[in-house]
């Protein structure tokens with residue numbers, strides 16, 4: 427079932443001995459595409475855009491490199507980012523699209539958070555470095571998966587998939603807690 | 608599940624993130640309007656359907672989003688290599704000897 431962004435106010439959505447699942451305040455999100463010498467954009471954004479896929483950087487804005495010419499930019503306000511990038515558009519043509527209305531973010535943390543990720547993600551979760559982010563699949567839905575700590579993940583989910591994925595995470599957190607290990 | 612190496616992400620990742628995109632190294636004709644119907648048909652529809660080592664395109668759809676090329680054996684499903692789109696077609700003989708060296 428589809429759901430608007432407002433269906434996910436900041437709250438704890440599941441809490442068990444295995445993991446906690448919560449939604450966090452919506453941020454301003456941009457999709458940035460650019461090629462060539464990126465120095466003007468580095469200057470405009472106030473952070474050096476990570477050049478390797480999976481790398482992230484946090485400063486005035488938080489940025490993840492999703493593809494060879496694609497970045498996800500998180501900010502607290504939209505206008506300063508849009509203005510700064512518009513200022514270098516003539517020097518470095520690029521595409522900056524606000525996608526704030528598209529996604530919600532779930533935080534999954536707790537002692538068995540990485541195990542909880544294995545119920546939907548086919549990647550080797552142990553091989554995902556702390557401080558990295560990438561686009562991947564979670565139970566058939568495209569997500570951006572950030573690993574903020576060994577036991578803390580952040581998942582940006584398209585809001586149309588969010589009710590399904592949230593339900594899956596809630597059930598998974600309860601099942602892991604119910605397991606006797 | 609197949610594991611596929613994305614030459615852009617430089618990681619070997621599960622097949623579910625990728626989609627197959629047909630035979631590789633097929634260049635679109637510069638001037639379609641000047642082509643005969645037969646040549647256009649050749650370009651548009653006729654593919655090799657190789658039994659063995661096949662040059663093919665893949666896309667890392669649920670990842671970096673990029674198209675890239677691969678050499679895959681259509682009998683064993685083993686990937687000999689993957690490489691960036693636009694890179695020249697690798698030499699198959701050299702590739703096979705380097706792969707069999709690696710397996711020794």
Ligand SMILES: [Zn+2]
Nearest residue numbers: 613616667671
């Ligand atoms: Zn990739």
